[in-house]
Amino acid sequence: MNEEMFYSLKGSNRMPASMATRVASALGRQIVGQSYPCGGLIEDEAALSVKYDVSRSVVRDAVKILVGKGLLEVRRGVGTRVLDRRKWGLLDDDVLAWHQEADLSEDYLGQLLDVRMMIEPKAARWAAERGSDVEHAKIEAAQLQMEAEQTDLHAFVAADAAFHSAILFASNNEFLRSMEGVMISALMISIRLTTANLQDKQQVIPFHRGVTDAILQRNGALAETKMENHLEDTKARLGHVLGLNPILPKTH
Numbered sequence: 001m002n003e004e005m006f007y008s009l010k011g012s013n014r015m016p017a018s019m020a021t022r023v024a025s026a027l028g029r030q031i032v033g034q035s036y037p038c039g040g041l042i043e044d045e046a047a048l049s050v051k052y053d054v055s056r057s058v059v060r061d062a063v064k065i066l067v068g069k070g071l072l073e074v075r076r077g078v079g080t081r082v083l084d085r086r087k088w089g090l091l092d093d094d095v096l097a098w099h100q101e102a103d104l105s106e107d108y109l110g111q112l113l114d115v116r117m118m119i120e121p122k123a124a125r126w127a128a129e130r131g132s133d134v135e136h137a138k139i140e141a142a143q144l145q146m147e148a149e150q151t152d153l154h155a156f157v158a159a160d161a162a163f164h165s166a167i168l169f170a171s172n173n174e175f176l177r178s179m180e181g182v183m184i185s186a187l188m189i190s191i192r193l194t195t196a197n198l199q200d201k202q203q204v205i206p207f208h209r210g211v212t213d214a215i216l217q218r219n220g221a222l223a224e225t226k227m228e229n230h231l232e233d234t235k236a237r238l239g240h241v242l243g244l245n246p247i248l249p250k251t252h
Contacts, residue, residue: 142163143212
């Protein structure tokens with residue numbers, strides 16, 4: 001589970017390749033990974049130029065990118081400071097992707113799950129009630145792909161992400177659809193921690209099948225309940241992992 005997989009599942013692209021975006025991504029990973037504490041200063045322009053072997057103009061452009069994403073602020077005579085997380089563009093695809101490479105806290109994981117609990121049960125209800133036959137077929141196809149996958153954990157994750165994305169899109173609510181990146185980021189992290197191998201998937205497949213069946217039956221209330229059951233199971237799995245390892249190590 002890494003940045004590349006996030007961009008692939010989301011169907012979005014990285015920032016256009018340049019020296020500035022390379023430096024911005026490197027700094028962004030360090031910021032979300034808490035190598036630079038919120039409220040603290042990063043190195044000055046000259047030091048960053050040496051650190052990344054680029055010109056000062058490249059460093060300035062990289063900092064501008066991160067300022068635009070709410071991670072940094074530049075104050076004349078003071079320096080470049082990491083902003084409080086409340087200022088960050090947490091829904092930005094790049095910020096979500098950088099979290100895939102970072103050490104993760106219980107608080108961050110809990111908040112991601114809170115968002116899923118808030119969004120996905122209603123999305124399942126509305127997918128059942130509002131989704132077209134074609135949209136329902138995409139949900140079932142992703143479900144069947146999950147059940148069929150026997151050898152490749154990444155392929156299983158891709159099918160799982162396609163399943164949840166298809167439900168969001170079948171809800172026919174533009175605001176829910178815009179949350180796809182958050183859902184995929186949370187899903188990738190959850191699977192990374194709770195589904196260590198393909199044998200574990202046998203325990204989660206029935207939850208997905210329950211959601212699919214309810215949607216195909218166009219039973220909105222049942223679909224909502226089944227998705228709540230699925231996420232409660234995810235919450236329990238994460239709780240078990242976090243109880244053993246509160247601050248999670250990097251996984252590449």
